[in-house]
Amino acid sequence: MARKKENKPLSPAALGLVAARFKLLGEPARLALLNSLMSREQNVNELVESTSLSQANVSKHLSQLADAGYVNRRKDGLFTVYSISDDSVFQLCDLMCSSIAKKLGQDLQAIA
Amino acid sequence: MARKKENKPLSPAALGLVAARFKLLGEPARLALLNSLMSREQNVNELVESTSLSQANVSKHLSQLADAGYVNRRKDGLFTVYSISDDSVFQLCDLMCSSIAKKLGQDLQAIA
DNA sequence: TGACTATATAACCATCAGGGAATATAGTCA
DNA sequence: TGACTATATTCCCTGATGGTTATATAGTCA
Numbered sequence: 001m002a003r004k005k006e007n008k009p010l011s012p013a014a015l016g017l018v019a020a021r022f023k024l025l026g027e028p029a030r031l032a033l034l035n036s037l038m039s040r041e042q043n044v045n046e047l048v049e050s051t052s053l054s055q056a057n058v059s060k061h062l063s064q065l066a067d068a069g070y071v072n073r074r075k076d077g078l079f080t081v082y083s084i085s086d087d088s089v090f091q092l093c094d095l096m097c098s099s100i101a102k103k104l105g106q107d108l109q110a111i112a
Numbered sequence: 113m114a115r116k117k118e119n120k121p122l123s124p125a126a127l128g129l130v131a132a133r134f135k136l137l138g139e140p141a142r143l144a145l146l147n148s149l150m151s152r153e154q155n156v157n158e159l160v161e162s163t164s165l166s167q168a169n170v171s172k173h174l175s176q177l178a179d180a181g182y183v184n185r186r187k188d189g190l191f192t193v194y195s196i197s198d199d200s201v202f203q204l205c206d207l208m209c210s211s212i213a214k215k216l217g218q219d220l221q222a223i224a
Numbered sequence: 225t226g227a228c229t230a231t232a233t234a235a236c237c238a239t240c241a242g243g244g245a246a247t248a249t250a251g252t253c254a
Numbered sequence: 255t256g257a258c259t260a261t262a263t264t265c266c267c268t269g270a271t272g273g274t275t276a277t278a279t280a281g282t283c284a
Contacts, residue, residue, distance in 0.1 A: 010143075010144075010147050012140065012144075015140045015143045015144055015147070016140050017212055018143055018205065018208055018209065018212065019137070019138050019139055019140040019142075019143050020138070021138075021208055021211070021212060022134055022135075022137035022138035022143075022208065023134075023135065023138025023139070024138070025131070025134040025138070026131050026132070026133075026134035026135025026136070026137070026138040027131055027135070027241090027242080028124065028127045028128050028131045029242080029243090030131075031122075031127045031130055031131050031134075032122075032124075032127055035122050035127070043260080043261090044260070044261060044262090045259095045260070045261090053243090054243075054244065054245095055260085055261075055262095056243080056244070056245080056246090056261090056262080056263080056264095057242080057243060057244080058261095059261060059262055059263080060242085060243090060262085060263085061242090062261095062262095063262075063263095068215075069215040069218065069219075075251090077251070077252075077260095078250085078251050078252060078259065078260050078261085079251095079260065079261085080260075080261060080262090086211055086214070086215070088207050088208070088210070088211035088214075091207055092204060092207055092208065092211075093130065095200050095203055095204055095207065096130055096133055096134060096200070096204065097130065098200070099133070099198055099200035099204075100129055100130065100133060102198070102200075103180075103181040103198070106181065107181075139271090139272080141272080141273090155230080155231090156230070156231060156232095157229095157230070157231090165273090166273075166274070166275095167230085167231075167232095168231090168232080168233085168273080168274070168275080168276090169272080169273060169274080170231095171231060171232055171233085172232085172233085172272085172273090173272090174231095174232095175232075175233095187281090189230095189281070189282075190229065190230050190231085190280085190281050190282060191230065191231085191281095192230075192231060192232090
């Protein structure tokens with residue numbers, strides 16, 4: 001897991017792939033959905049309630065998250081149950097949160 | 113580093129903060145800049161060359177990255193030298209890349 | 225001071241993505 | 255089959271954002 005010092009320019013295609021996946025996480029509504037799914041799998045209506053987003057909106061965002069492989073879609077009778085399918089979501093969010101905490105700490109230092 | 117099973121709803125403000133930082137990483141141009149800075153610190157013109165982006169464009173993206181605390185700005189005479197200031201960028205990108213690799217592997221399985 | 229270079233900023237345009245309303249689709253049950 | 259429910263999709267509007275061009279700012283050096 002050591003970091004290479006080498007210059008690896010990463011093809012534009014690769015950059016686009018990575019960017020697209022980060023972009024999906026760069027939306028409060030989708031983060032709210034993921035965050036809500038972290039505690040347990042839920043169907044669309046449950047997610048609508050827990051996030052206070054509209055049904056159409058939730059459905060649209062879930063489709064994007066599913067396409068990207070972040071969440072899993074499972075039909076249960078009339079319901080569609082979603083769950084987090086990519087564990088890295090947890091790690092990415094944890095990492096980002098601690099990064100934010102660090103930055104806020106620095107900002108605080110700069111003021112005090 | 114164990115994951116809590118608790119439901120932590122995260123305030124909208126917190127979601128916004130996290131989303132904003134992910135969003136910055138969700139742009140190929142900014143990723144290209146960060147990627148180029150991973151090998152060594154560089155001034156604006158060097159980054160313009162290594163990324164083939166316009167000077168104004170590079171400058172604008174760098175400002176955003178600096179505001180977020182991802183990169184550090186240092187004046188060196190007439191130049192402005194930028195460097196990565198938040199190590200989590202490395203980890204975030206590594207994590208994302210392996211997540212992508214995993215997904216691509218799954219997609220491959222689904223076809224074969 | 226004046227010319228030159230590096231970088232930042234402003235103004236503008238075009239594109240894209242999110243949100244809402246309405247509608248379509250599909251599964252369930254009587 | 256027909257009514258009902260859950261979910262997906264379409265259409266439309268609007269705000270945000272990236273890119274470009276032109277310009278401003280600031281540092282350097284003769």
